Amino acid sequence: MGRQETVAPAIELKGISKSFGPVQANKDISISVRRGSIHGIVGENGAGKSTLMSILYGFYKADSGQIFINGKQTLIPDSQAAIAAGIGMVHQHFKLVENFTVLENVVLGAEEGQRLGPSLAKARALLVELAREYELEVDPDAVIETLSVGFQQRVEILKALYRQADILILDEPTGVLTPSEADHLFRILRNLRDQGKTIIMITHKLREIMNVTDTVSVMRRGQMTATVHTTDTNPAELAELMVGRKVLLRVDKKPAVAGDVVLEVNDLRVTDSKGVVRLKGISFQVKAGEILGIAGVAGNGQSELLEVLGGFGRATGSVKVRGTAINIASAAQGRHRREAGISHVPEDRNHLGLIMDFAAWENMAFGYHHEPKYIRAGGLMDQAAMLDDTIGKMERFDIRPPNPRLNAQSFSGGNQQKIVLAREIEHNPDILLIGQPTRGVDIGAIEFIHQQIVALRDAGKAILLVSVELDEILSLTDRVAVMFDGHIAGERITAETDEKELGLLMAGMMEGAA
Amino acid sequence: MGKLPKWADYALIPFLNVLLAFFVSGLVVLFIGEDPIKAMGIMLKGSLGSPRAIGYTLYYATNFIFTGLAVAVAFHARLFNIGGEGQAGVAGLGVAFVCMYVDWPHWSLALPAAIIGAALFAGIWAAIPAYLQSKRGSHIVITTIMFNYIAAALLVYMLVNVIKDPGSMSPQTRAFVPGSVLPTAKEMLGWIGVDFPRSPINISFLLAIAACFGVWILIWKSRLGYEIRAFGHSESAAGYAGISGFKITMIAMTISGSLAGLMAINTVMGEGKRLVLDPVEGAGFIGIAVALIGRSHPLGVFLAAILFGMLYQGGFDLSFDMPKVSREMILVIQALVILFTGALENLVRMPVTRLFLRFTKGAA
Numbered sequence: 001m002g003r004q005e006t007v008a009p010a011i012e013l014k015g016i017s018k019s020f021g022p023v024q025a026n027k028d029i030s031i032s033v034r035r036g037s038i039h040g041i042v043g044e045n046g047a048g049k050s051t052l053m054s055i056l057y058g059f060y061k062a063d064s065g066q067i068f069i070n071g072k073q074t075l076i077p078d079s080q081a082a083i084a085a086g087i088g089m090v091h092q093h094f095k096l097v098e099n100f101t102v103l104e105n106v107v108l109g110a111e112e113g114q115r116l117g118p119s120l121a122k123a124r125a126l127l128v129e130l131a132r133e134y135e136l137e138v139d140p141d142a143v144i145e146t147l148s149v150g151f152q153q154r155v156e157i158l159k160a161l162y163r164q165a166d167i168l169i170l171d172e173p174t175g176v177l178t179p180s181e182a183d184h185l186f187r188i189l190r191n192l193r194d195q196g197k198t199i200i201m202i203t204h205k206l207r208e209i210m211n212v213t214d215t216v217s218v219m220r221r222g223q224m225t226a227t228v229h230t231t232d233t234n235p236a237e238l239a240e241l242m243v244g245r246k247v248l249l250r251v252d253k254k255p256a257v258a259g260d261v262v263l264e265v266n267d268l269r270v271t272d273s274k275g276v277v278r279l280k281g282i283s284f285q286v287k288a289g290e291i292l293g294i295a296g297v298a299g300n301g302q303s304e305l306l307e308v309l310g311g312f313g314r315a316t317g318s319v320k321v322r323g324t325a326i327n328i329a330s331a332a333q334g335r336h337r338r339e340a341g342i343s344h345v346p347e348d349r350n351h352l353g354l355i356m357d358f359a360a361w362e363n364m365a366f367g368y369h370h371e372p373k374y375i376r377a378g379g380l381m382d383q384a385a386m387l388d389d390t391i392g393k394m395e396r397f398d399i400r401p402p403n404p405r406l407n408a409q410s411f412s413g414g415n416q417q418k419i420v421l422a423r424e425i426e427h428n429p430d431i432l433l434i435g436q437p438t439r440g441v442d443i444g445a446i447e448f449i450h451q452q453i454v455a456l457r458d459a460g461k462a463i464l465l466v467s468v469e470l471d472e473i474l475s476l477t478d479r480v481a482v483m484f485d486g487h488i489a490g491e492r493i494t495a496e497t498d499e500k501e502l503g504l505l506m507a508g509m510m511e512g513a514a
Numbered sequence: 515m516g517k518l519p520k521w522a523d524y525a526l527i528p529f530l531n532v533l534l535a536f537f538v539s540g541l542v543v544l545f546i547g548e549d550p551i552k553a554m555g556i557m558l559k560g561s562l563g564s565p566r567a568i569g570y571t572l573y574y575a576t577n578f579i580f581t582g583l584a585v586a587v588a589f590h591a592r593l594f595n596i597g598g599e600g601q602a603g604v605a606g607l608g609v610a611f612v613c614m615y616v617d618w619p620h621w622s623l624a625l626p627a628a629i630i631g632a633a634l635f636a637g638i639w640a641a642i643p644a645y646l647q648s649k650r651g652s653h654i655v656i657t658t659i660m661f662n663y664i665a666a667a668l669l670v671y672m673l674v675n676v677i678k679d680p681g682s683m684s685p686q687t688r689a690f691v692p693g694s695v696l697p698t699a700k701e702m703l704g705w706i707g708v709d710f711p712r713s714p715i716n717i718s719f720l721l722a723i724a725a726c727f728g729v730w731i732l733i734w735k736s737r738l739g740y741e742i743r744a745f746g747h748s749e750s751a752a753g754y755a756g757i758s759g760f761k762i763t764m765i766a767m768t769i770s771g772s773l774a775g776l777m778a779i780n781t782v783m784g785e786g787k788r789l790v791l792d793p794v795e796g797a798g799f800i801g802i803a804v805a806l807i808g809r810s811h812p813l814g815v816f817l818a819a820i821l822f823g824m825l826y827q828g829g830f831d832l833s834f835d836m837p838k839v840s841r842e843m844i845l846v847i848q849a850l851v852i853l854f855t856g857a858l859e860n861l862v863r864m865p866v867t868r869l870f871l872r873f874t875k876g877a878a
Contacts, residue, residue, distance in 0.1 A: 334756020
C-alpha cells in the first residue's frame with residue numbers, strides 16, 4: 001500500500017461504537033477506504049454492517065468514535081450533512097416516488113428556487129452527461145413504476161451522483177437483480193471507480209465480493225474481524241471469518257435415489273385479479289427422494305405456483321398427489337393440503353409463514369393449530385402442549401434464543417426461518433414446498449437449513465425448491481426447471497448444466513424444454 | 515422501539531394518558547371561570563360518593579362494557595366496527611319482541627331468551643356489513659356507520675307503525691310483561707341482606723362481567739380466537755395457514771354485533787322495561803373510545819368502561835352544581851380522553867419507552 005499512503009483515504013472511521021439498549025451493534029470499528037476503490041463489507045445478518053453505514057450516512061449517531069472524510073474530521077449528524085460531505089447511499093429498498101418520472105425523482109429534494117422548470121432543465125443536461133460517462137442510460141422521462149428494478153437502481157445511483165456524491169454506499173445492491181443486470185451494475189461500479197469515485201458495497205454474496213471489490217472487510221457480532229485485499233483471500237476464508245468457524249459452502253450430498261412420482265402438475269394456469277396471466281400452462285413432476293429446483297428471476301410466476309400448490313391461490317389445470325387430484329379451484333385449501341401431506345415453507349416468512357406479533361409457541365402451531373395434539377379437552381387451545389412442542393423443536397433446530405415466549409419478530413432472520421422449517425419439516429410431509437429457503441438468512445444457518453433439506457430428501461420425500469439464488473439451485477437440487485414469463489423455459493439435470501446455461505434460460509434467451 | 519413490560523403497556527400508559535386528558539380538561543374548566551379542583555370533586559362525589567351514585571355509574575358502565583367489548587373483538591380481526599350504536603338499537607327490537615309477546619313466568623327464563631333475541635338481531639345486523647366487506651369490497655367502517663342510520667330509521671318505523679303502544683302518545687312499546695323484569699341491585703343485594711338504594715343497575719352488570727371473561731377466553735384461549743388474531747395481524751399469513759378470511763370476518767363481526775346487542779338487555783329490559791326511541795344514547799360510539807383506552811383487552815375495557823361511567827354520571831352532577839359547566843363540557847372531557855388515549859397515544863408512549871430503555875440500559 002506504500003504508494004497510496006500519501007493520499008488521504010476517502011473514508012476513515014476510527015473507533016466507532018454504537019449500542020441500542022443492551023445490544024452493542026458496533027464495537028470499536030476502524031476502517032480506512034482508499035479513494036478510487038471498491039470496498040466490500042460482508043457479514044452475517046445482525047453483524048452490524050447496516051448500523052455502521054447508517055452512522056456514516058447520518059441516520060444514527062455513534063456513541064463514540066470519529067469519521068474522517070478525505071482526511072478531514074467530519075461530523076455527520078443527519079443525511080443532509082452526509083450529502084454535503086459527498087456521500088450518497090443506494091438503499092436495498094429503493095426510495096423512489098413510483099409515479100414520478102426519473103427526472104423528477106432525481107431532482108426531488110434538491111430543487112433550486114421555487115420554480116421547478118430551471119432545476120429540471122439543469123438536471124436533464126446533467127443526466128445526459130452522467131449517462132454517457134458511466135453507462136448509466138435511463139430515459140429521463142420514464143415513470144419509475146414502468147422501469148425494471150435494474151433501471152430503478154440506476155436512478156438511485158444517478159440521484160446520488162446528481163448530489164455530487166464522491167462516495168457511494170450500496171446496500172445489498174444485487175438482491176433484486178438478474179445475473180446479467182448484476183453484471184451491468186458491476187460494470188457501472190468499475191466505471192465509477194475508474195473516474196475516481198469511492199464505493200462501499202454491503203453484501204452477503206461472497207461471489208460478488210470476489211468479482212468486483214478491491215478490498216474487503218468482514219464484520220462479525222459488531223466487530224470488524226478483518227480487512228484484506230480481495231486478491232489475497234478466497235470465499236472459504238471469508239465465510240470462516242464471518243461465521244467464526246469453518247463453513248461448508250457446497251452441500252455434501254449423495255446422488256438422489258428417486259422413487260415414484262409423488263407430485264404431478266399438469267397445464268397449470270393462473271390469471272390474477274388484475275387479469276394478468278401469471279402462469280401459462282406449467283407441467284412438471286416431482287418424485288419421492290429428489291429435489292426439483294425452480295430457478296428464475298423473481299416475478300416470473302414462481303410465487304403464484306407456490307400459492308396454488310400451498311392451497312391459497314386459484315388455478316386451472318390439474319395437480320395430483322400420488323395420483324389423486326387435489327382441489328386447485330378454491331383459494332382456501334391450506335388445511336386440506338396439509339392433510340394431503342403437503343407442507344410449505346413460504347417465500348415470504350414475514351407476511352406468510354409467521355405472524356410477527358405472535359410468540360414462537362403460537363407460530364410453531366400455525367396452520368396445524370386445529371390438530372388434536374394442540375387442543376385440550378373442552379375445545380380450547382392447549383398452551384402447555386404447544387409450549388412443550390415448541391421447546392422440543394427449538395432444541396432440535398438449534399433456534400436461538402430458545403425462548404418459546406418471544407415474539408417472532410424478536411428472532412433473527414435465520415432463526416425465524418428455522419421456526420418455519422421446524423414446523424413444516426417435523427410435520428413429516430410427503431411433499432415439501434420450499435420458497436427462497438435462505439433469503440435473509442446468515443451463512444451459518446444456511447448450512448444447517450441445506451442439511452435439513454437434503455436429509456428430508458434422503459428420507460424419501462419429494463421436495464420442490466424455489467430459489468432465485470443460482471448457487472443454491474446448483475448445489476442443492478437434483479433437477480432444475482427454469483421459469484420465465486409464466487412458463488417453464490427449460491428443464492435440466494442439475495449435474496449436467498451450469499450457471500451460464502441457466503442464466504440464459506432465466507433471461508428467456510433460450511427456448512425449448514429438455 | 516424497545517419493548518415495554520406488559521404492565522406499563524396496558525396500565526401505566528393509559529393511566530398517564532387519562533391523567534393528561536384530565537389536566538387539559540382542568541385547564542378548560544379554569545378557562546370558563548370555574549375551579550377545576552372543585553369540579554373534579556363534584557364529579558367524583560357525583561359518581562362514587564354514595565351507593566346510589568355508584569349504582570348509576572355502574573349502570574352506565576355496563577353499557578360501555580358491552581359496546582367496548584364489541585369493538586375490541588372486531589378489532590382483534592382488524593375490523594373497525596363503528597356500528598355498535600345501530601347494532602344495539604336493533605337488539606332493542608329483539609329484546610322487545612321477546613319481552614312483549616311471551617308471557618314469561620319468571621325473569622330467569624326471560625333473560626336467556628332475551629339474550630338470544632338481542633344477540634340474534636344485532637349479530638345479523640353486524641353480519642351484513644361483514645358480508646359486504648368480504649364479498650363485495652365495501653369498507654366496513656363506511657357500511658357500519660351507514661347501518662347506524664338505517665337502524666335508527668328502522669327503529670322509528672317500527673315504533674311508529676308496527677309495535678307502538680296504542681295507548682301512548684309517544685313512539686314507544688307497551689310495558690314488557692311483568693315476568694320479564696330483571697332484578698335490580700337493590701333486590702339482589704336484598705336477598706343477602708344488604709341494603710342498597712334504588713338505582714338502575716341490575717343483573718346485566720354481572721352479565722357484562724361474564725362477557726368480559728368470555729371474551730378473554732375466546733380471544734386468548736380458543737382456537738377461534740387464535741384464528742381471529744392471526745387474521746387480524748396478517749391476512750396473507752392467515753390465508754397461507756388455511757384460515758378463511760371470509761369465515762373469520764363473518765364470525766368476528768357477528769360476535770362483535772351480538773356483544774353490542776347485549777347492551778339492550780341492560781337499557782331496554784333492565785331499565786326501560788319498554789322499547790323507546792334511541793335506546794342506545796351514544797353508548798355505541800363511546801364503546802370505540804372504551805376499546806381504544808382498554809387496548810382491546812377485556813380487563814382494560816372493563817376499567818375504561820368504569821371510567822366513562824364515572825364521567826357520564828359525574829357529569830350530570832357537575833352540570834347541575836356548576837351551571838357554567840354545561841352538559842357539553844362533559845363531552846369535551848370525554849373527547850379529550852379519547853384524543854389523548856387514541857390519537858395522541860404516542861405522546862406519552864415515546865418518552866415512557868425512552869425512560870424504560872435508559873433504565874434497563876443502566877441496569878445492564
